[in-house]
Amino acid sequence: MAFTIDAGNVELRAPDGQSLGKASMNDVAFLVVEPQRLFNSGRQCWFTDIACNSGIQPAYEDDPAKLEEHIDWALFDDSPYMAMIPEIGYAGVCRYQFDRDDPPAHQQRSKKRMAEFLVRDCLKMEEVSCIVLKSAEHEGEVRSWLDAAGLPIRLLIKPACYV
Numbered sequence: 001m002a003f004t005i006d007a008g009n010v011e012l013r014a015p016d017g018q019s020l021g022k023a024s025m026n027d028v029a030f031l032v033v034e035p036q037r038l039f040n041s042g043r044q045c046w047f048t049d050i051a052c053n054s055g056i057q058p059a060y061e062d063d064p065a066k067l068e069e070h071i072d073w074a075l076f077d078d079s080p081y082m083a084m085i086p087e088i089g090y091a092g093v094c095r096y097q098f099d100r101d102d103p104p105a106h107q108q109r110s111k112k113r114m115a116e117f118l119v120r121d122c123l124k125m126e127e128v129s130c131i132v133l134k135s136a137e138h139e140g141e142v143r144s145w146l147d148a149a150g151l152p153i154r155l156l157i158k159p160a161c162y163v
Contacts, residue, residue, distance in 0.1 A: 044120040051114030
């Protein structure tokens with residue numbers, strides 16, 4: 001999805017349907033959520049081992065105890081790192097995400113790196129630990145929405161998370 005947004009293929013629309021022009025990555029906000037918080041909410045949560053749209057049937061799991069083994073975390077934890085967020089203790093993710101023949105562990109890397117976490121019905125803003133924006137372009141808007149809703153959610157500008 002990020003690729004097609006960055007390529008200018010996504011129309012940005014207001015809640016009333018009015019076109020606001022082409023979306024850019026400056027219009028994207030990452031919501032950081034702790035998985036255990038969602039599991040503890042009592043709502044149904046699932047996670048997959050690969051992207052749901054990869055053309056290969058993903059394996060779905062809903063047991064929180066299997067999160068560490070179900071996802072190929074080594075593909076995320078390889079160096080070199082990028083997208084560090086020290087403010088929340090996030091060490092970053094491997095810069096490389098494309099498939100390659102060698103080593104064999106990287107043959108499905110792009111699909112495995114898009115493993116998904118799904119929450120039934122909705123994600124509540126109270127469950128969000130942090131919001132990450134690419135630039136300060138929408139910082140004022142987002143901060144005013146959070147303040148109006150009384151949500152003490154940390155808001156960070158991290159362009160390196162959008163590479």
